[in-house]
Amino acid sequence: MAKVDKKEVRRQEIVAAAQAVAARDGAEGATLRAIAAEAGMAANAVLYYFGSHAEIIAAAVRASSGRFLEKLAESVDPDMSPTARLAAVMSAGTTAGLDDDVSRILYEYWPHMLRDPEQRRIQDELTSAQERIYRDIIDAGTRSGDFSPLLDPAKIARTLVAQEDGLVMDVLAGSAGSEYVLDLMGSLAAALLGLPAGALLEHMGAGQHRARNGEL
Template sequence: MGHNGRMGRPNRQAERRAEILRAAKAVAVRDGAAGTTLRAIATQAGMEPPAVLYYYAGVSEIIRELVFASSDAFIERVESAVEEAADPIAGLRAAIVAGTTGGLDSHDSRVLYEFWPASLRDESMNDADRVLDQREAAIYERIIQRGVDNGSFRPALEPRDLASALVALEDGLVMDILNGTKSRDEVVSLICAVAERLVDTPLTNTEPG
């Protein structure tokens, strides 16, 4: 990206892009998708709109990068939670807890849900949504398959289908947390109750988080 003799510039450009991305996230959380405009992002970043356009081609590019960054951060939290689990039963509960609540405090879940409707019209945003679901479903599938292999789970569906169903259930119920109709604990308990029926095994009853 850079040239010899201009060593500082690529790092500075990356820093400014990161600052703009943080500003966009703050605006999205505060004002929603409709309020995430170029001017709002620039104001939040302490810049003029033309200066933002030096680093990004436009607000659509900023939003796409923000969505992909939030997706990556979300998956990293789920993977980290699962890695700490001692067995498939604990792993499945850890995946449910992290998948349901892991993006709330960081506002990554808010970002993903705010811009989800854009995936209906924007192919690259649709890719982000689809890839996120595939990555999370793959985590669930690995856990379920391990549980099948060691005799912990007797799933009612094929592991891949069960994993997809759990991700879809999570997608719908996290919206209830965001809009205030259900608490985190209520949603975790509900998804765990469904998962228990689907794998025919009680899950470890530890406090979420």
């Protein structure tokens, strides 16, 4: 039987506490004292497990980033056509992080990368991973003849990630609804990839139906 690493368990509990506070009170509210209180610990005890408040926050953002990418991976399966995969990833990218505050946490700390090199590295790694996911789908669709890209595939992938990031911010701020955002994402992708918009949007609608019914 594998030995439980109690220190690592405690570290994970502290990270979860930091995520909970950041989602509830924002980045500015996720102080060392607030995180410690959420974890049921004294502030100085928390620093036994992490060297600094910045290290805790970096771990929390990294964990949120990892969970977001897991959600993208969970949205697809090998039997999907490139069009269905594209629709699933776009649907997951714009909505999957909203149900458990993953997207909210990532956006709370997004401005920090302007000043914090570690936060910038985490955000850059997430963006690169998102781009690779889109690029792989675009390449597969181009090989199969489903897609006829109007731009370099790398540029399309970057554009889709940037559009997705901006639109999710609108959803989080309450200035746009998920259906509107999905329609914009699908319409843009279809135009860039030479796809009939209706076919892609139909796949996205089916993905939303499955998600609402707990099938994803």
